[in-house]
Amino acid sequence: MxxxxxxxxxxxxxxxxxxxxxxxxxxxxxxxxxxxxxxxxxxxxxxxxxxxxxxxxxxxxxxxxxxxxxxxxxxxxxxxxxxxxxxxxxxxxxxxxxxxxxxxxxxSGGQFESLEKTLSTYIPEAELSEVCRVLYGKELVRVDLPRQALEAASARDFELQGYVFEAEPEQLRPARLVRVGLVQNKIVLPTDAPVLDQIKALHKRVGEMVEVAAMCGVNIICFQEAWTMPFAFCTREREPWTEFAESAEEGYTTRFCQELAKKYNMVVVSPILERDEIHGETLWNTAVVVSNSGKVLGKTRKNHIPRVGDFNESTYYMEGNTGHRVFQTQFGRIAVNICYGRHHPLNWFLYGLNGAEIIFNPSATVGALSEPMWSIEARNAAIANHCFTCAINRVGTEYFKNEFTSGDGKKAHHDFGHFYGSSYVAAPDGSRTPGLSRTRDGLLVTELDLNLNRQIADKWNFKMTGRYDMYAEELSKAVQHEFQPNIIRE
Amino acid sequence: MxxxxxxxxxxxxxxxxxxxxxxxxxxxxxxxxxxxxxxxxxxxxxxxxxxxxxxxxxxxxxxxxxxxxxxxxxxxxxxxxxxxxxxxxxxxxxxxxxxxxxxxxxxSGGQFESLEKTLSTYIPEAELSEVCRVLYGKELVRVDLPRQALEAASARDFELQGYVFEAEPEQLRPARLVRVGLVQNKIVLPTDAPVLDQIKALHKRVGEMVEVAAMCGVNIICFQEAWTMPFAFCTREREPWTEFAESAEEGYTTRFCQELAKKYNMVVVSPILERDEIHGETLWNTAVVVSNSGKVLGKTRKNHIPRVGDFNESTYYMEGNTGHRVFQTQFGRIAVNICYGRHHPLNWFLYGLNGAEIIFNPSATVGALSEPMWSIEARNAAIANHCFTCAINRVGTEYFKNEFTSGDGKKAHHDFGHFYGSSYVAAPDGSRTPGLSRTRDGLLVTELDLNLNRQIADKWNFKMTGRYDMYAEELSKAVQHEFQPNIIRE
Known part of the structure; x- marks a missing residue:
């Protein structure tokens, strides 16, 4: 080097x-x-x-x-x-x-580690509970994590947090408990190390985090967007980044995830850069869902592709063509809304209409661009669609050998800012977990009782009061070329 | 009494x-x-x-x-x-x-006055700026409010705050500045005072707040939901509450608003309980939009009606039939998404498709029910639809003579909790104003540069990357009886 x-x-x-x-x-x-x-x-x-x-x-x-x-x-x-x-x-x-x-x-640019840490450091207990109620909803019980897991996380230098979202007991349905794990991490090797070395190093790093997740009883784990690579799309260079693309069905990374899935009896959601060899060798931003049996349950592609500042991702791949499929796993019905899709309420909505009980949102986004929106969008989706949502963002700053510009009038540079982590889980009742660190690798373990979804739906009735017929009709008109907005003038 | x-x-x-x-x-x-x-x-x-x-x-x-x-x-x-x-x-x-x-x-139940006050009281300045960036987005300039207005607000015992959302200068469009005013208030008289006395007392109270808004140069003002009455729908009693209903076009309250509009050259958004005399004397939850000329520009009805706990409002009125009309005023295109409609992303979305630049959300909601959602929904809508949103909630606790139950297993009672105010304005770039007090009457003056909407749309492209054709098609299928969710099974 x-x-x-x-x-x-x-x-x-x-x-x-x-x-x-x-x-x-x-x-x-x-x-x-x-x-x-x-x-x-x-x-x-x-x-x-x-x-x-x-x-x-x-x-x-x-x-x-x-x-x-x-x-x-x-x-x-x-x-x-x-x-x-x-x-x-x-x-x-x-x-x-x-x-x-x-x-x-x-x-970390002298950044504070997390919002929650700052709040709990300075605000007196009595007021803190009110602040947390307003900001985070009902207070969550912490998961009693095994000592072995806590020690392993400490030795491996990543944060480990655990929370429980409880539901009311019902007479005819047992509790439907599922533990989900969210992994956020930095890349391991420099971005100009050989491609396969970078992939292997990430497999090793994430593999050791998944092992801890298994100790914590996690049933479904999700990694960050394009987790096997640096988020290099800002460079607009073809090489070597497209070499990180793999077959969703048979790639090196999918095989790695299948091993994890079988070993730990865990559903693995693995968002990668996909090379679709049988359809013109095209590239896609794809999440592979591996069943806890080890079988590839299927794949789902990023529906909305950004052209925002450095995120000109359509240089590499286009809008996904897999619609809003939902995966029935042993532990519940899941969907994956990749990154920029979180800005589109209709995207969450359609996953919800197809029955998703948990929607993962693996992302890669930086502070200057999106941080004030981060706590809003996935959480709004959980509320509006009576489901759980899991927002995951990578951490750290990634440096690229060749300088690039960002279309913002500034000088060429070698990175595109700090990925702020802050991964969290949001529930249909408006509550959420605290975020993981803004600067460190982390694993967030969350126990969900999926019965909460229907309980909240029965209380708030958004699906029954949603007037979807009206919207289907209005939207169908609005997409016509001759559409005239309904504007009242004096 | x-x-x-x-x-x-x-x-x-x-x-x-x-x-x-x-x-x-x-x-x-x-x-x-x-x-x-x-x-x-x-x-x-x-x-x-x-x-x-x-x-x-x-x-x-x-x-x-x-x-x-x-x-x-x-x-x-x-x-x-x-x-x-x-x-x-x-x-x-x-x-x-x-x-x-x-x-x-x-x-006020010993409640803290506002989240923002608690944060600024305890958190050191350096960290506070980071906390505020994450929670509220970019720091807003304060409006330089006239001394006369500040003194009047103090004498009349209501909070007065003012902020500016700036946009970048453009070469071909001048700045499109508009000042909006959000009014939150308690009821004035006991709920069993004669109906007309209660209405008059509210006219007087809100009138003196509008006078201060005029001193602050407000162009468009919006009052809280059903502002001429206690939020009595929890009682499920017909009398005397239906007597608060008025004609949207010619009622006592509309005439009052027309006077305000002409006097102050101000657009007035007046959410009332409407009696539609020419259509079967039906009741509606309606916002009347009065032009700054004094003319009634039109009315728009609440599209989604809650059946949540005490808010069984369909006892009184049903889903609105005015669609998603937008009003072209001298100061910009506005829409009104009344209260429970804020939980429905499609509702905001359709106002946006019809060209709304500012969407008001006059509400009445209490802490135990919705407070953790309050800061999420209107703000998400501003982000997702590249527009400004204005969330308004009443304050105080309202007592009713006859006890009522809430379907929650608890004893009958005479109120349904504390309306927590916290009115705020959110911008398309993810930033927002602090909230008004949780316990006091207040007027929030916000200067918007409407050019920001298109600037942010050009940056984030949600309308161009939104794939609305796909959603029109998918949603049209999903509302069919024979719809089968797209679920992948092993």
Whole structure:
């Protein structure tokens, strides 16, 4: 690996540092490697980008920014930043670990870890309960997670949270309990590592999270959008990103998920970049649903494709052609509304009409673009459609070797911002779990009683008061070319 | 007025007090009138309801709970609780005023005044800005409100807030600025005062708020749902509530709004209980839109009618038959999605398809039922439909003479909970204003640049990526009797 990728990441680190420490941007900072040598960047590298201007904070070096020299992961020539290593990395000393935590803080742009953490830190208990009631609905019981799982999550450096959505007991139906797991994670290797290495590293990382989910009794697990790859669509480059595409039915990743499904008796929802070999070798943004039997139950494609800023995804794939199918699993009927589909209430609605009891929304979205909408859309869908929704977003910042522009008048750059995680589950009664961290890998385990859906439907009656006949008629008229809006004028 | 209504209100006060002060429910409390005499309740009155058990707090009387004896408002025989008087009432002494504030606190069930107030009280500034970004989107500029308006609002005892939603300048379109006013208020007189007196008192109260809105340059104002009356539909009694119904075109209230509209050059959206005399004298839940010229521009009816708990409104009126019409005013195209319609994304959607730039959502809803949903639904609609939405909810607790049950297994009671106000405006970019108070009357003035709608639409493209053809087809199939959901089975 050349120094360029490393340089980009260091530039970003310095950029964050500059913001956070309010250091004079004209100052120079030198970066000391783990073995004590200075990292010297060539003139070309330093001038590649304005943020490149190096900073020096009060005449001292910032130690331990860079881990190792040219040694890497599994014998490869990667030079990962210390910040990129998992906390459980066997070569991390205690000193490394502390430095890493400081670096993590800086690398997350000094962002607060989560809304919920800030609220509970500062607001007195009596008022906090009211704040949480208004913001999150009824207070949820926590899942009593096994110690083994908590320890494993800690050792593997990811957050583990668990909550229960209860329903009223009924006379004729037993409780219909299902535990869902939501996985959010950073990519593991640099984006210019060989494709198969990147996929394997993600399989390994997510595999160890699924193992913990199994300890927690999870029945259905869902990964983030395009989970086997960096979210590289912002680059608009064909290579190597299209090489991450796999067959939904027989690909390497699907086979991996089938093994997980059988091993843990777990339904696995695996959102990937799909290569459909028998239909013109086309690309799709697809979720593969693997039954707990290990069989591929089917696939469902992203219905709405964004052309927003860096998310010009139609460069790679077009609107899905699998409609609004719902999958009957042993644990309940599920659907998958991929990413940008969450902005379209009709998309959620049609999954609901087809009987979905849980709708997963695997996503990849960044703070500057969408964060204030994040807590609104999936939750509104749970309320409006009397079902559970599960919103999943990746975390971290991903750096690309070649710079790209974003159509926003700004300079070319190498990343498109911080994926803010904050995955959560919303219930039909308007309540929701807290979000996972904005900066860390995490697994959210949630126990749902699916009886709640019908109980809330019987209370609020949205499906009976919905006047769908009227809307079918009005919408059919509205899509005609000669449609004239119903506007009253004076 | 007999003592019964007064009794109900005292009972509620005592109930709140008991909760708040954690007084032994077996204790007895006597209530001292303003002139010093004890309020003696008859045995029948005391036993009318379990909450009737009177409390005594540490052997002392609670002074000044009841204002006056049998003197009343404008010569009538009302005996208003001190808590019900406006702060600006000419007969209030300073001592009264202090006592009233304490009582107000108790009467609101010890509820915190607003989410935003709690957040800004406790969270340090640096983190508060991040919290607000995540919860409310971009930071809004405050409207520079005239001193005269602020003073009038204070004297008339209502909250006044003002915010601006800005848009980018364009080369070919000037900014399209419009100021909207949202009014939330308690009822003024007891619910068993004569009907016309209640209407007049509300006209007076809301009229003085509109006057302040005019000082603030408001162009379009919207009142809360059924603003001329208590929200009495929970009682399921015909009399006297149906007497509050008026002609949308020529009723007393519409004429009042026409005067306001002409006087202040303001569009007035007036949601009332409508009596349609030429169509079988039927009742409707209707919003009348009065142009700033003073002409009735038209009316639009509530499309979705709840049957939720106490809100069995189909006892009184049925689903509206005016479709999704939009009103072209001098200041922009507006629509009115009344109350329960906010739970139906298709309802917002069709107003949007007909070209609405601002959708008002006049409501009446209580905390235990809907509060966690309140900040979600109107805001989701603004995002999904590239328009502004204005959510308005009344405040206070309304007491009814005859007890009623709520189909929830609980005892009969005389009110159906606290209307939590919290009115707000949401923008297409996901940002929103803070909410008005949860407990006080209020006027929210918001300046919108309607150019923002198209700017955000051009950025996010929901209308172009919405695949409405597909949904028209799928929905048309789904409403057929023989519809079979698209479910994939193993």
């Amino acid at each position: 050349d120094l360029f990728n490393l340089n980009c990441r260091i530039m970003n680190f310095i950029h964050c540092l500059k913001e956070r420490c309010k250091v004079d941007p004209q100052d120079r900072v030198d970066l000391m490697g783990r073995s004590g040598e200075l990292m010297h960047l060539t003139e070309r590298e330093q001038s590649a980008e304005p943020a490149c201007t190096l900073l020096r904070e009060r005449q001292t070096y910032i130690p331990l920014l860079v881990y190792g020299t040219s040694e890497g992961n599994e014998g490869e020539k990667y030079v990962p930043l210390l910040a990129d290593l998992p906390n459980s990395h066997p070569e991390l000393t205690e000193e490394d670990f502390k430095a890493k935590q400081e670096i993590d803080q800086v690398m | 007999d003592l019964f209504n007064l009794n109900c209100r005292i009972m509620n006060f005592i109930h709140c007090l008991k909760e708040r002060c954690k007084v032994d429910p077996q204790d007895r409390v006597d209530l001292m009138g303003r002139s010093g005499e004890l309020m003696h309740l008859t045995e029948r009155e005391q036993s009318a309801e379990p909450a009737c058990t009177l409390l005594r707090e540490r052997q002392t009387y609670i002074p000044l709970l009841v204002y006056g004896t049998s003197e009343g408002n404008e010569g009538e025989k009302y005996v208003p609780l001190l808590a019900d008087l406006p702060n600006s009432h000419p007969e209030l002494t300073e001592e009264d005023f202090k006592a009233k504030q304490e009582i107000d606190q108790v009467m």
